[in-house]
Amino acid sequence: MRSRLYVVLLVLGAVLVLSACGNATTEQIYALSAQSTIVDNMQDDTAHDELSSVIPALHELIFVHDGDIVRGSGDEMQWYYTIFGASVINISGFFIDFVGDEAFQNWTQQFIGHGENAQRNAREANILSFIEDFELTIQDLIGALEAGLDMPIYEIDALVHWGRYGEHTDEDLGNASFWARFYSLSDIEALFSNDVYALWTAFPGTGVVHNGRAYSPEWILNNMHSAVMQESIPLYEIERIIVHAGYFPQLDEVREMAESTLQAVR
Numbered sequence: 001m002r003s004r005l006y007v008v009l010l011v012l013g014a015v016l017v018l019s020a021c022g023n024a025t026t027e028q029i030y031a032l033s034a035q036s037t038i039v040d041n042m043q044d045d046t047a048h049d050e051l052s053s054v055i056p057a058l059h060e061l062i063f064v065h066d067g068d069i070v071r072g073s074g075d076e077m078q079w080y081y082t083i084f085g086a087s088v089i090n091i092s093g094f095f096i097d098f099v100g101d102e103a104f105q106n107w108t109q110q111f112i113g114h115g116e117n118a119q120r121n122a123r124e125a126n127i128l129s130f131i132e133d134f135e136l137t138i139q140d141l142i143g144a145l146e147a148g149l150d151m152p153i154y155e156i157d158a159l160v161h162w163g164r165y166g167e168h169t170d171e172d173l174g175n176a177s178f179w180a181r182f183y184s185l186s187d188i189e190a191l192f193s194n195d196v197y198a199l200w201t202a203f204p205g206t207g208v209v210h211n212g213r214a215y216s217p218e219w220i221l222n223n224m225h226s227a228v229m230q231e232s233i234p235l236y237e238i239e240r241i242i243v244h245a246g247y248f249p250q251l252d253e254v255r256e257m258a259e260s261t262l263q264a265v266r
Contacts, residue, residue: 061196063215063231064123067222070250079244080251081123083207083214084199091127092183094148095141099134107133123216131191141188153185160184206244208237217241221254224261238262 062083070077096104111125130136142153149156163179190202196214208215210233220227220241227233242262245255 058128058194058196058199058214061213063213063219063223065121066219067254069122070218070254072248072250076248077250079206080218080248081216082126083205083209083216084126084128084203085205091130092144092148094144095130095136097148098136098140098144103134123218128191138188138192141183141191142185145183156182157185206241208233208241210234210237217245221245221251221258224258225265228262228265235266 064081064083070080099107107130108125110119111122131141145156146153159179160182161184163176163182164184166176168176187202190198193199196209196212200209200214206217208217208220210231213231215227215231215233220233220238224238227238228235242255242259245251245258
């Protein structure tokens, strides 16, 4: 529901940005966006089947779950449980509209509760699980953006790249910030890449990516011996997470245990 309230603003924003770009043709606007294999493939109907595969499993490469859930107010503990900066709180409203608000609410209900009261581990509430559980494809996400913004994906992609990387006047800054937060084609491609490095590049977070694997701060703090001895996670990354954990009193116990273990194994 909430995304529909933004549609008028989104369309107005698109008009303002396109006006700021001058009287550029569609081809000129498209030329502003980064090249993407998605766009290349979309121009070839025979490639559509390849784009329609559901997101590959990354479970063996991602170390998230461990330790007791540490509660905090609001979303302040998101950094602790996730690796990539792509959590359930930044799922696009257009993607939610695509699956239906009722279906989305039912999906989120799985993660609500404590211990046995929740059907699923709250750490799984992220956009990768959303894509996987609803069996969404690249074309589904592209179609949702196109329908929500009422423009073709290559124009959306150009505006996102303009917002993030283009040259802006003072008058442009509001529109640039507005567009920078949307998904680009490369962002979507990363979600289906089965590549932790591609995901980290598109959605950098507070976890650690090392040797083709990804680790949440929670996993590292609760598995300090393995993090250092088996996984060989760089000490500067571990120390960064320990320092960050020091800002959260609810993590004092796990942080102190992690520091003690680190001193014993380093």
